[in-house]
Amino acid sequence: MTTTTLIKNGVVIDTEPEPVVLGRADVRIERGTIAEVGPGLADVRGAEVIDATGTIVLPGFVDTHRHTWQAAVRAVAPDTTFPGYVTRILDEIAPRYRPQDMYAGTLAGALECLDAGITTLLDWNHAQFTPSHTDAAVRALRDSGIRAVFGYAHGGEPGDLRGETRRVHEELSATPGLITMVIAALGPEIAGEERALEEWQVAAELGLPVTAHLGGHGADSAARGLAFLEANGLLTTPTTFIHALDYTDEQFKRIAAAGGSVSVSPVDEMNLGLGYPITGRARAAGIPAGLSADTVVCSPGDMFGQMRTAHLLERGRPDGAGLGFTTRDALRMATIEGAQVAGLGDVVGSLRPGKQADLVLVRTDTPGMAAAQDPIGAIVLNADTASVDTVLVAGRAVKRDGQLLHHDLATVLTSLIETAGTVVRA
Template sequence: MNIVIRNGVVVDTEPQPVVLGTVDVRVEDGRIAEVGPGLRAAPDAEVIDASGRIVLPGFVDTHRHTWQAGIRAIDPDMTMAGYLQRVLGELAPAHGPEEVYAGTLAGALECLDSGVTTLVDWANAQFTRAHTDAGVRALRDSGIRARFGYCHAGAPEDLLRHGRAVLEGHLGGPGLVGMVVAALGPEIVGPDHALAEWRLARELGLPVTAHLGGYGPEGATAGLAFLRDNGLLATPTTFVHANHYDDDQLKLIADSGGGVSVSPIDEMTLGIGYPVTGRALAAGAPTSLSADTVTCAPGDMFSQMRAAFTLERGRPGGAGLGFTTRDALRLATIDGARVAGLADVTGSLRPGKQADLVLLRADTLGMAAAHDPIGAVVLNADTSAVDTVLVAGRVVKRDGRLLRDDLPDVLAALAASAREVTARTATAAGSRRRQI
């Protein structure tokens, strides 16, 4: 994992996105060692020629229900009510551990293929311990850097015991896959369950990610007051779909050390609300991007950056015209790492960080002659531009192809999973009709 990347146009993102020009990136023992011109390569180092490429940190997705890869585009025109009924109410329970594994593995590989090197997996299909084990195993087998979102919908008194067992059994040591508490939160479950979720996070020393602020102003206000009044804001928390907070509430979140995850496409198409991107940034909250679900939205970060940029710039009266392509790239990289609690690990090219890198082709008709490489990444690139991907200094995609011999098997398992889930759902629906 000693590599020197030469001849590429290098973009760093910390403290702000900047084009460094045609310089080298040296990777040693999986970490970024140096960035600069004419770097010397050790005799055993691999030299990657990045001519015609843009080199930048890998993207960070801070909220994705990765297991849903097998039900992609199941209902592209659904509303939030339809999502809750069909996806969570009918399709999710039809997933056994095998289907969770197939969907999570394929979904994580989809991320890597599109340049997402870090993922917060909001794994809300953990109906049994076997489901949980399957999700964790799939993330590990994929090779992505991930935080597995432990989500427990059972009795509050079981949360700590089960959560500790998952951490100690799977995720307590070093490695690419760690753990966060994916809390259902006070807007979805009762106070006892919500308190138990934050207690689990506090006792295990883990951050929380929760859907908070996306169910209307009244629920957002009540939920935030619950967290404040019970002293729960001291636990690092990612607020997913924070659309219905006012500016003062966003300032409270920022002052507490909380972060925000914006899913701009899903939030608009499902009717959750107008993305809070610019207002969260103005409040001082670390703000990030996420794909959320591929049941009714694209799964790549290029789409999310473009949507966030367009929606923010299009605010009435020119209120969002200060939002730039550099802001969009920052949300997809270093700010995503901050929200995920991994700012010292990934998200930029700072020496000492893990070498999570993406090389984008800039020699195609859609990318050639770009005067501003950052603008081209945000507004012109798509998944076809992703040429090479590294995670912790290991090349996982090269020359436009994931380096896995088992991709046909992964895709076949995903297709079988899709057939099985839809068949089980149809059977369950028929049973309900007969009972009526």
């Protein structure tokens, strides 16, 4: 098997330190790693050559927060509110999930990501009711071929949190690959301070980052939760704040000083009535900000929709303060900045030699993409999932010529539909 891949003659976009169009160039991949980027790279005997003529080549997208298991309940509540989501999805539907349903939903959701050019996924899994549910989710991520950060949110008996978290960490560490781990903490605003203290303590003991829904439940709740984390020294552990909608600019500065990051879900933050996305405010404070689909219950599952929405809402802020936000900013959030939020900034998110070769080739020979004068603007404002021609993860093609590889998609979708029939009841 060849260890070298040459991607030739594409229009290349890099994203580090800032998004830039390199023009027509080639990318050489060695053993799954980016080795060289530039025009007219020399041919390598025995290399696999991918002709990228007519495409834009760029780093794969990074989704910093997605409840992947919910692929089986897509659009089940498209016009709901956040309280309605909690009742319908978390209280009613989630407990009906069996381990096989967890596998079916997570596998299909991960393949949905790959199909749309999302090569890295932070899978925030809060339906891990038993070890079998957890094992099914991890197996599905492995089987999908995606690069995943598995967000473990303990859902079993409270006394098992420490032991089960350690078990999952040990098993993932014993079989290194494309999957790493973070603690998906319920946090002080959802589960209370006692549980939150244990979650952050376990994360520190295991050397793992934390990702938590913080600052999205009202200004008073946001202030109390942040004060609790600071008072207990918990922000020495790298922490991502999801839906950080209710913090003041002064509180954002404190989060930035502590090395925190944010994950923004622009579509469903608006759709669920959570609040106006804090994209520009957080970034102005110096906080790395990534994008996320969150849930396909009431949001699109691709990154194009998230980038467009973030761009629209930031530039459309009533006070005009967001007009400096550009399509390049949106793409940066979907790639290198998202990788930083996911804890993988030195691994993926750009075309820097030495990084993993997680790449996307987007077609420009379609009515919606042809004659684009600004490739970055076209990726953010015009491309869609149908434009995604080829996807590579660690140099391995998982999609070619517009078709997913390595899976019997009909079987995957049949299992997904069977799960939907089981878990969705009138």
